[in-house]
Amino acid sequence: MSLTRRVFLQRIAQIGGYSAAFATMQALGLMPAVGQSPLPQLPADFGKGKKIIILGAGIAGMTAAYELRKAGFDCTILEARNRPGGRNWTVRDGTKVEFTDGTIQNCDWQDGGYLNAGPARIPSIHTHILGYCQELGVRLEVEVNTSRSALMQSPKLNHGDPVQQRQVVHDTRGYLAELLSKAINKHTLDHELSKEETARLLEFLQNFGDLNKDGRYTGTPRAGFITGPGAGPVNPVLHKPLNFSELLAADMSTGEFYEEQIDWQATMFQPIGGMDRIAYGFANSLGDMIHYECPVTEITTSGQSVTVAYTKSGTPQTISADFCICTLPLPILAKTKNNFSPETQQAFTGMPMVPLYKIAWQSPRFWEKENNIYGGISFLKDKVDLVWYPTDKLFSPTGVLVAGFNSEQELIGGLGGTTTGKLSSFGALPTIEAKFEASRQAVELLHPGRSHLLTKPIYVAWAKIPYSLGCLANNFVSGSAPAYAQLEKPEGKTYFAGDYLSHLVAWQEGAVLSAHHAIERIAKQMQT
């Protein structure tokens, strides 16, 4: 920062205090920008006398109600389930997991173990959902997304024996640094780099790859030890570097780059006790504004008002209002009677749904005692390709291990990537038992001799969960753009909202910002 700018900011801080300097820095572009909220500042009586029906008590719907109430609107939320949160769903002792095909699983995990079946992490850059946690008094703890002691396993690497993530990461870096150093020393890149830059880059690579003085990679303490450093005369012995050709063939890049995707970068958080602490935080605040077990049967909208038909304990009911914010999932909307335009009706099937699943087990925490793995994720190349260790209650006797979290259809580019529409090798498994067996096998490949310790499996397949019928609307693919644009438009007095109308699909932050955006549009319509 130039001296002038710094002096300027100090002045601002002296005159206007903390907030003024903050706003000024944002205006100057000196602050890290995050997803900007379009939530307008509305007077407390702005919505006086106006009724709003909100469909769905997920994060988008509850955020909308929470903010609209502040602006004086009269809000009613209709929720099909008997609980708030939607995909923000924590499975624990007493939870019944019911599929659309009639399969029922009853969870009876002990010691407070839980599975966040939907969102399970909050990155520190998702400032709005973090802000609501503060407002609602939801206590957070650090979620460990990366452990360098976590494992990687491929039949093409190290005879199929699992290796530590630190070995894959640092051996790969070592070889990359050695190759680039060689290329530079052959003067291949002389056109790209000045002499000074070349010298600096060679020094950097030495450090990046922990190369020896000849520029060769021969192993690094960063990749860990066979005999660790101890006391007395015994010297530590490094892991022998993994074979580079095997590393390339095994291609563990999904696991290597996972933690570096923007929304997975440290620091991440989780609510203490389960993600649904946020859902219940909102619900407790909203009280009887939320009507549970009220599935919507028809939406009739116009330029003047909206009427929603639903059932309550099986009895048909209707409700009318000045506005509707509809946060129902697209597959539900596609099946719900409505008087929307054909373009909007078509848009409900215009984004492919990604059928994500999770499988979780109760288990003694052998990964902590035997492998020093505390949180983080191990990766492998089997039908089930990741095993995610719990961050809650570290060092306690048992925990809930997620062995399987992915799409049941083939994905290109990992979670959040493009769905091919074809079943994945996991998705093709014919029975729930076969799926549990694949999950157990993944743990066995990573932790030989340990998978027999896993008990009480729970399988959540979002495509089979009533009132969801899928996990995320894949708006990453270009084919989804027309539907995204169409659903941006209101249908009369009905506005659509949900994570699928954000660039943060499948994140609670996307749901929050989408709710803010719906309020922004309603306020604009009221003001014109």
Next chain:
Amino acid sequence: MSLTRRVFLQRIAQIGGYSAAFATMQALGLMPAVGQSPLPQLPADFGKGKKIIILGAGIAGMTAAYELRKAGFDCTILEARNRPGGRNWTVRDGTKVEFTDGTIQNCDWQDGGYLNAGPARIPSIHTHILGYCQELGVRLEVEVNTSRSALMQSPKLNHGDPVQQRQVVHDTRGYLAELLSKAINKHTLDHELSKEETARLLEFLQNFGDLNKDGRYTGTPRAGFITGPGAGPVNPVLHKPLNFSELLAADMSTGEFYEEQIDWQATMFQPIGGMDRIAYGFANSLGDMIHYECPVTEITTSGQSVTVAYTKSGTPQTISADFCICTLPLPILAKTKNNFSPETQQAFTGMPMVPLYKIAWQSPRFWEKENNIYGGISFLKDKVDLVWYPTDKLFSPTGVLVAGFNSEQELIGGLGGTTTGKLSSFGALPTIEAKFEASRQAVELLHPGRSHLLTKPIYVAWAKIPYSLGCLANNFVSGSAPAYAQLEKPEGKTYFAGDYLSHLVAWQEGAVLSAHHAIERIAKQMQT
């Protein structure tokens, strides 16, 4: 893992249970090895009738007493200070920081804020100190060592304006991947790589650097956004990549590789409430075995016994025992009267002491609110070259910010590197006020307009702390090897122990393993 090996292990698990399979896996080399403890399993009456004097109630001394008591020894610990822990020292409201030159600072931080003046982190691979935390009931929480939202600042980069760590890390990776891809496409490395490996490596690099389809680096979401992804029609805008030549000139590698050093890798822990929870955990267990305010004045050792002279409230005392475990810091030993061999006396000055310091301030947590930084470290190139954010009580109003943690002498290779013996630019600052000003300036460079929020600074300079007179004995340098070897040898019935006699110097794990090693040697001597 081969099928045979897996079947074999399953058999072992079935027959011998959990622990048998665990031991077998360790024997087969399938388990990650960590610092091995040489602690012998001793019968409960092994030390019956034997007296041991332990000098110093730091982690090494208290570990020794804790284990020797289990084996029936009669232990007495002499501690010069009025508290246990040695360098395991947590400064908080009420702590008096007194230097050898008479300078006194009184800490009066609010809201439970604290500074771990010595060790402040426990990596998950330091299994023995973690084990004692379990045994002693010390509650741990995750320590966040890395935040990708933390900052980096250099006058040579981005006009001196701070950038996010994610920008430095991912822009650098992008450029490295682009350069190596170019070199490969020029066939420079055809001798090094088969055709198949070349194809795989190019694909890997595309992913590693997030290159475009032409193999160029043009920015990546991993480096963050100017306009973050939000809801509705607005598209996110990426940071413009930093200039590669500037990145090389700025050389932020200390910060880039920090988290990848083996003992700084995720997952890391800290005791809830301060590192001294471990010290007090041991001390509470050991009770009146520890004699406080008893500085040692003379050690007289022989083949039969040891006599230690000390003062208690200024009154001279002596105590005799069958053995002595001496964990006093080397600079203290060098000044303490003794009858050791000339070789041992010389060894006391045979390892250069690194004069580490920390400076910490109480402050509102502007880094959380404005920069989404929750824990982790920012790096810069000023006199004070790192700012470390608190992990405890995240989201609370105030916290203790460490702005300055390094050596007051020049270090080659970062903390734990080689000391040149020359003063660093920080160490050369003549007054405590100048040091605070340098600390404040570092915060100002990273967080313009914010440093005026810092209050109540505390400066801990280990070289000036009585009964320490330095922080770590630099046994990394080859010149320290003769002293290390000499101090491995007992002087009659006196055994030396402490982190400096381990390959984990300045880590509590090193102190623990060194205490175990002392017990191992004493047990062997008794058995021969």
